[in-house]
Amino acid sequence: xxxxxxxxxxxxxxxxxxxxxxxxxxxxxxxxxxxxxxxxxxxxxxxxxxxxxxxxxxxxxxxxxxxxxxxxxxxxxxxxxxxxxxxxxxxxxxxxxxxxxxxxxxxxxxxxxxxxxxxxxxxxxxxxxxxxxxxxxxxxxxxxxxxxxxxxxxxxxxxxxxxxxxxxxxxxxxxxxxxxxxxxxxxxx
Numbered sequence: 001x002x003x004x005x006x007x008x009x010x011x012x013x014x015x016x017x018x019x020x021x022x023x024x025x026x027x028x029x030x031x032x033x034x035x036x037x038x039x040x041x042x043x044x045x046x047x048x049x050x051x052x053x054x055x056x057x058x059x060x061x062x063x064x065x066x067x068x069x070x071x072x073x074x075x076x077x078x079x080x081x082x083x084x085x086x087x088x089x090x091x092x093x094x095x096x097x098x099x100x101x102x103x104x105x106x107x108x109x110x111x112x113x114x115x116x117x118x119x120x121x122x123x124x125x126x127x128x129x130x131x132x133x134x135x136x137x138x139x140x141x142x143x144x145x146x147x148x149x150x151x152x153x154x155x156x157x158x159x160x161x162x163x164x165x166x167x168x169x170x171x172x173x174x175x176x177x178x179x180x181x182x183x184x185x186x187x188x189x
């Protein structure tokens with residue numbers, strides 16, 4: 001029995017771009033996350049669904065970036081992000097998303113028109129892929145759940161910085177906000 005209706009479902013891919021994919025990722029490598037996202041995107045599009053590719057980007061002076069003191073900062077290069085940091089992998093570039101969103105926070109919802117674009121398309125279910133599971137993906141899942149979307153996380157199409165972070169997010173946090181499924185299960189719907 002299908003667990004989502006493709007016609008009212010959107011794939012939301014988070015931060016599949018050079019800036020993020022060039023970092024050491026675990027438990028899944030960048031190539032697997034991209035391949036699984038592309039497979040889900042192609043299947044969903046063929047079945048009448050919607051694809052939304054979300055990337056992070058800032059102005060060259062980072063005036064639009066959150067800039068508050070934290071114990072562990074993420075340093076951005078002076079003068080703005082280089083073009084390679086913003087580029088999608090070739091496999092993603094070959095696809096044409098229905099919606100492209102540039103975010104400046106962890107969540108794809110906060111400060112963007114994502115919710116508006118989803119509601120205009122009568123989307124009820126979100127499938128999340130991308131990096132990092134316990135940062136941008138989790139923040140987007142939390143906001144999607146709060147906005148009353150049914151959320152599915154493709155567990156082997158999201159990754160982070162360590163197996164421990166992935167396990168905690170996928171066993172302790174995300175199951176309270178979403179359904180956790182493997183890419184193969186999503187493709188078999």
